[in-house]
Amino acid sequence: MRGLKGKIALVTGGLGDLGYASIVRLVEEGCRVASFDLKTDDAQKLSALGVFHQAVDIADEAAVKVACATILEKIGPVTILVNCAARFIFRSVDATPAEWNDILSVNIIGTSLVTQNILPQMKASGGGSIINFSSVSGFVGQANFSTYNATKFALRGLTKCWAQDFAPHHIRVNTICPGYIYTSAFTDSCQKLGLDIAEEDRRASAMHLLGRQGQPAEVGAAVAFLASDDASFMTGSDLVVDGGYLAR
Ligand SMILES: NC(=O)c1ccc[n+]([C@@H]2O[C@H](COP(=O)([O-])OP(=O)(O)OC[C@H]3O[C@@H](n4cnc5c(N)ncnc54)[C@H](O)[C@@H]3O)[C@@H](O)[C@H]2O)c1
DSSP states (O other), X not given: OTTOTTOEEEEETTTSHHHHHHHHHHHHTTOEEEEEESOOTTTHHHHTTTOEEEEOOTTOHHHXXXXXXXXXXXXXXXXEEEEOOOOOOOXXXXXXXXXXXXXXXXXXXXXXXXXXXXXXXXXXXXXXEEEEEOOGGGTSOOTTOHHHHHXXXXXXXXXXXXXXXXXXXXXXXXXXXXXXXXXXXXXXXXXXXXXXXXXXXXXXXXXXXXXXXXXXXXXXXXXXXXXXXXXXXXXXXXEEESTTGXXX
């Protein structure tokens, strides 16, 4: 893809399945990559790729400020930001204020804090690309998912507002909206709910026109496209990568 070689990218949630897949593809395309994640275990798989990983809670304003400044100092200015980190809290109207605070503090406020601190680096560089992870859950209702889906709808709205705010600085802002991707988030939630993984995979696969769940690398490819100059006329858009889930 055009225009990625030598660019500096930051991926939040870099130790999660889709953050990691995005990193792998950006590294393959010649980017230098930094990562934030709450997790520290498995961080050597990032250092093996030459990624500069920091253990950061994106909901912690002071920590985000320091970590963004550290990237600038150690690597240089970020011009590609992939806001992928998320909390998965699936509740309906029974959600407690603590659960709402928990999911909003990461999916919305954390995304905003990281963007706020990276923005000066992008402006000073003359432009950039921001990719916010929404989901098919940002388009449709799903039973008992209201906490999660509210954040994924909000990320689409926030993206369109930021696209307007940042366009004068040549910064493009888009969402990526995956369908069901076969990840540990899927297998872990099956295990937590005591569901049979193979049976749930069949059920989830049937929701997609292509008859299967997506693979993380298919999302990583779409992230690299949005980051690249091949997407130079895209801003304020939603890139749906869903095997036809929303087309049913
Ligand atoms: N997996 C799917 O099927 C799917 C579908 C549509 C959209 N998405 C979206 O893709 C993104 C990544 O999902 P995934 O499947 O890779 O999930 P994941 O759980 O594997 O990855 C999320 C990562 O975010 C990190 N994280 C959570 N809170 C954090 C915080 N406060 N600070 C820093 N890091 C934090 C976690 O430690 C984890 O590594 C999410 O935004 C999710 O909503 C996933």
